Amino acid sequence: MNATTFLDLAEQVTIPEDGTISRTLYQDDRLKAVLFGFATGQELSEHTASMPAIMHFVQGEARVTLGNETIDARPNTWVHMPAHLPHSIQARTPVIMLLLLLKGAR
Known part of the structure; x- marks a missing residue:
């Protein structure tokens, strides 16, 4: 098996001047790792995920609503979130966030 490595997550995404970008870094049958870049003021409106997830903020500041x-x-x-928890994110500064979707857990 080959290892997947990223020595600097912040180098893996360029935050847009106005908008949000996402890049899937890794995916298999149990895990999906997605790196997000949010410009200041950008928002991910309230939603839920069908599986547990982990948000790891790499850079910047954001207001996060969890239920x-x-x-x-x-x-x-x-942040670890159980499946179906309503959540949202609003970037106060440019933000880089790693999202891990735990597909094997329900």
């Missing part, structure tokens, strides 16, 4: 709770995410903030 009825709101947190201020900054570099190295780590």
Whole structure:
């Protein structure tokens, strides 16, 4: 088996001046790793995922709503979300976030 490595996640995505970008870094039958870049002020409106997920904020600051709770995410903030939890993200600064979708867990 070959290992998949990224020595600097921030180098894997260029944050747009106005918008959001995503890049799938890895995917198999149990995990999908997606790197997001959000411009300041960009938002991912409230939604749910059918599987548990982990958000790891690599760079920037964002307001994250998790059900009825709101947190201020900054570099190295780590969030585990159960399946079907309503959540949203609003970038306060340019943000890079790694999303891990745990496809093998329900």
